[in-house]
Amino acid sequence: MSLLEVSGLTKHFPVRRGMLGLSEGLVRAVDSVSFTLDVGATLGLVGESGCGKTTTSKLILGLEPPTAGEIRFAGEDILAAQETEARRRYRRSVQAVFQDPYASLDPRMRVGSIIAEPLVINEQSDAAGRRHRVRELLDVVGLPARAADLFPHEFSGGQRQRIAIARALALSPKLIVLDEPVSALDVSIRAQILNLLRDLQTRLGVSYLFISHDLAAVAHMSHTIAVMYLGKLVELGDAAAIALEPKHPYTKALFAAALPIDFDTKTEEAVLSGEVPSPLNPPSGCRFHTRCPYVLPQCATEEPPLRSESGRLVACHLY
Amino acid sequence: MPPVIEVRDLHTHLVTRWGTVKAVDGVSFTVSARETLGLVGESGSGKSMTCLSIVRLVPRPAARIVGGSVLLDGEDLLTKTEQEMQRLRGRKVGMILQDPMSSLNPVFSIGRQVREPVSMYHGLRGRALQERAAGLLASVRIPSPAERLRAFPHQLSGGMRQRVVGAMAIAAPPRLLIADEPTTSLDLTIQAQYLQLLEELQEKHGLAMIFITHNLGIVSKICDRVAVMYAGRIVEVGPVRRIFQSPAHPYTRALLESIPRLGARLGRLTAIEGQPPDLARLPTGCAFAPRCPHVMERCRAEAPPEITVAQGQVTRCWLHTPA
Numbered sequence: 001m002s003l004l005e006v007s008g009l010t011k012h013f014p015v016r017r018g019m020l021g022l023s024e025g026l027v028r029a030v031d032s033v034s035f036t037l038d039v040g041a042t043l044g045l046v047g048e049s050g051c052g053k054t055t056t057s058k059l060i061l062g063l064e065p066p067t068a069g070e071i072r073f074a075g076e077d078i079l080a081a082q083e084t085e086a087r088r089r090y091r092r093s094v095q096a097v098f099q100d101p102y103a104s105l106d107p108r109m110r111v112g113s114i115i116a117e118p119l120v121i122n123e124q125s126d127a128a129g130r131r132h133r134v135r136e137l138l139d140v141v142g143l144p145a146r147a148a149d150l151f152p153h154e155f156s157g158g159q160r161q162r163i164a165i166a167r168a169l170a171l172s173p174k175l176i177v178l179d180e181p182v183s184a185l186d187v188s189i190r191a192q193i194l195n196l197l198r199d200l201q202t203r204l205g206v207s208y209l210f211i212s213h214d215l216a217a218v219a220h221m222s223h224t225i226a227v228m229y230l231g232k233l234v235e236l237g238d239a240a241a242i243a244l245e246p247k248h249p250y251t252k253a254l255f256a257a258a259l260p261i262d263f264d265t266k267t268e269e270a271v272l273s274g275e276v277p278s279p280l281n282p283p284s285g286c287r288f289h290t291r292c293p294y295v296l297p298q299c300a301t302e303e304p305p306l307r308s309e310s311g312r313l314v315a316c317h318l319y
Numbered sequence: 320m321p322p323v324i325e326v327r328d329l330h331t332h333l334v335t336r337w338g339t340v341k342a343v344d345g346v347s348f349t350v351s352a353r354e355t356l357g358l359v360g361e362s363g364s365g366k367s368m369t370c371l372s373i374v375r376l377v378p379r380p381a382a383r384i385v386g387g388s389v390l391l392d393g394e395d396l397l398t399k400t401e402q403e404m405q406r407l408r409g410r411k412v413g414m415i416l417q418d419p420m421s422s423l424n425p426v427f428s429i430g431r432q433v434r435e436p437v438s439m440y441h442g443l444r445g446r447a448l449q450e451r452a453a454g455l456l457a458s459v460r461i462p463s464p465a466e467r468l469r470a471f472p473h474q475l476s477g478g479m480r481q482r483v484v485g486a487m488a489i490a491a492p493p494r495l496l497i498a499d500e501p502t503t504s505l506d507l508t509i510q511a512q513y514l515q516l517l518e519e520l521q522e523k524h525g526l527a528m529i530f531i532t533h534n535l536g537i538v539s540k541i542c543d544r545v546a547v548m549y550a551g552r553i554v555e556v557g558p559v560r561r562i563f564q565s566p567a568h569p570y571t572r573a574l575l576e577s578i579p580r581l582g583a584r585l586g587r588l589t590a591i592e593g594q595p596p597d598l599a600r601l602p603t604g605c606a607f608a609p610r611c612p613h614v615m616e617r618c619r620a621e622a623p624p625e626i627t628v629a630q631g632q633v634t635r636c637w638l639h640t641p642a
Binding site for chain 2: 195
C-alpha cells in the first residue's frame with residue numbers, strides 16, 4: 001500500500017538581481033518528479049549536489065511550497081487540503097532527521113526537553129505523561145534513561161544522532177525524511193545508526209525517505225532508489241537492480257564512482273568528463289547529454305521520457 | 320631504492336585543559352617514490368596530526384613533537400631550523416587539504432596565488448612566469464587556463480578550486496605529496512576525476528604520496544599500502560589487497576565489515592560497539608580493548624608491540640604471535 005504519492009512535483013526558484021529585483025531566470029530545482037513510497041518501505045534518493053534531492057525533501061516536509069504537482073499522503077491530497085486540521089495531521093505524520101547532530105540539537109536544552117518538544121507542541125499530554133514517553137523513546141534508540149537530564153554536548157556524534165532520531169519518533173510518525181543521517185558520523189559509528197534505523201522500521205513500520213551521497217548505504221537501506229540529475233528523475237526502480245545493474249549512463253557513472261571495495265572487477269570504469277551544468281541554464285533535450293559517453297543525435301533536442309526497461313523506469317534514448 | 324620519507328617512532332602531544340593527549344603515539348612508516356600510502360582512521364585517530372608533524376605545522380603552543388624522527392631523503396626534518404623548514408615546505412613536501420576554499424585566499428586572483436610558488440621555486444618573472452602558471456593549470460586539466468588565471472576562487476566550482484590547489488602543490492614539483500581528504504568536499508563524479516588526476520600527477524613526477532581518508536573504497540582504488548590508525552597508533556599496516564582480504568587486527572576487520580556493500584540488502588551490518596575513545600582518558604594496554612570482541616586479560620594490561628604477521632603486514636594485537 002502506498003503511503004506517499006508524489007506526481008509531477010515541480011519547484012522553480014526565480015533568480016532576482018539588481019536593485020529592482022527583476023526576475024532574470026528560473027532555477028528548475030525539481031522538475032516534474034513522480035514517485036510512490038509504500039508503507040514500511042524506504043525510498044533512497046541519490047544524486048550530486050544541486051540535483052534537487054534536498055529541495056524534494058523540503059517540498060515533502062512542507063518547508064517549501066511547490067510550483068506545481070501533487071503530494072498525496074495516505075490517499076489525501078495535502079497541498080489542496082484547505083482545513084488546517086488536515087495539514088496539522090500531515091505535519092505530525094512526517095518528521096525529519098538531518099545530517100549534523102551538532103547543529104540540529106539546541107545546546108541549551110536538556111535532552112529530555114528536546115525529545116519532548118514535539119509532544120508539547122502537538123499533544124495535550126501532562127508533564128508526567130511526557131516524561132514517561134521520553135524514557136520510552138530513549139530506550140527505543142538505545143540510550144539510558146538518565147540521558148534525559150544531560151545536555152547535548154555531553155554526548156558523542158553517534159549518541160546525538162540517536163537523540164535526533166528519538167525526537168523524530170516522538171509523535172509516532174508514518175514517514176521520516178533522513179537527510180544524510182550518517183554522513184557526519186565516524187565510520188565505526190555509521191553501522192550502529194544504520195542498524196538502529198532498520199530495526200526501528202521493522203518494529204514500527206515507519207517509512208523512510210533516505211537521502212545520501214553514500215551510495216552503498218542507500219543501496220543497503222532502500223527498497224527503491226530514485227536517481228536525480230539537474231532536477232529530473234533519470235532512473236527509478238528496485239534498489240538491488242539499480243545498484244547492481246544500472247541502466248542510465250548517469251547512474252552507471254555514479255555507481256562506478258562510488259568506489260566499492262572490489263579488487264576482482266578492476267574494469268576501466270568510465271570517469272565522466274566535465275561538471276554538472278548550471279541548473280539556471282540546463283542543457284536542452286536530455287540534461288545529461290553534455291557529459292554522456294553514449295550520446296545520440298536526438299539527445300540534444302528531444303527530452304527522453306521515463307520508460308519502463310528491465311523492471312525499472314529509465315529516462316534515456318538508448319532504451 | 321631508499322624511501323622518500325621515513326617516519327620513525329613519532330610522538331606528538333597536545334597539552335590541554337583535560338591533560339596531555341598523545342595525539343601521535345609512536346608512529347612509524349615509510350613511503351617510496353611512486354608509492355601511495357593510505358592513512359585511515361576515525362576523527363581523532365591522529366592521521367592529520369601525523370602529517371602536520373611531518374611538515375612541522377602542528378598547532379602551537381598546544382601541540383609539541385616530543386620524540387622520533389622524520390627523514391626526508393635521509394635528512395631529519397625535526398632537527399631543522401624554522402627557516403630551513405620554510406624553504407622545504409611546498410618545495411619538497413606539497414599538501415592538498417580537504418576544503419579548497421580555505422586553502423585559497425578569496426581576495427587574490429587564481430593567477431596571483433599560482434604564480435607565488437612558481438616564482439619562488441623557479442625564480443621566474445614576467446611572461447615566462449605567466450606561461451608557467453598557465454601551463455601548471457593546464458597540467459591539472461583546467462580548461463582555458465590563461466583566462467582562469469584572472470578569475471577569483473569564488474568564480475570556480477569546488478572541483479576546479481581543488482585542481483588549483485593541486486596545481487600549487489605540484490608547482491616545484493615536490494618529493495612527497497600529502498593529500499588530507501582531498502575529495503571529501505567533492506561530488507562523486509568529480510571525485511572520480513580528481514583521483515584519476517592525482518594518479519597521473521604521481522606517475523608524471525614520481526611522487527611519494529600519503530593519502531588521508533576514511534573512505535576505504537578510495538583506498539582500494541588508489542593506494543598501494545594502507546596504515547590503519549586508532550587512538551594515535553598505527554594498529555595495522557600492509558599492502559592494500561592483503562589487509563582487505565585478511566585483516567589481522569580486530570579493528571581493521573570490524574571496519575571492513577561495518578561498511579555496506581553495493582547491491583545486497585543483507586540484514587544487519589556488523590557494527591563496532593561502543594564509542595570512539597576519549598584520547599585524554601585512554602585505557603592502559605590496547606586502546607581498542609574496550610570495544611574489541613576478542614579482548615583478553617593481557618590486552619587490558621599491556622599495549623601490544625608491532626607483530627609481523629605476513630610479508631609486509633604488521634599489526635599491534637596480542638591475538639597474533641610473531642611469524
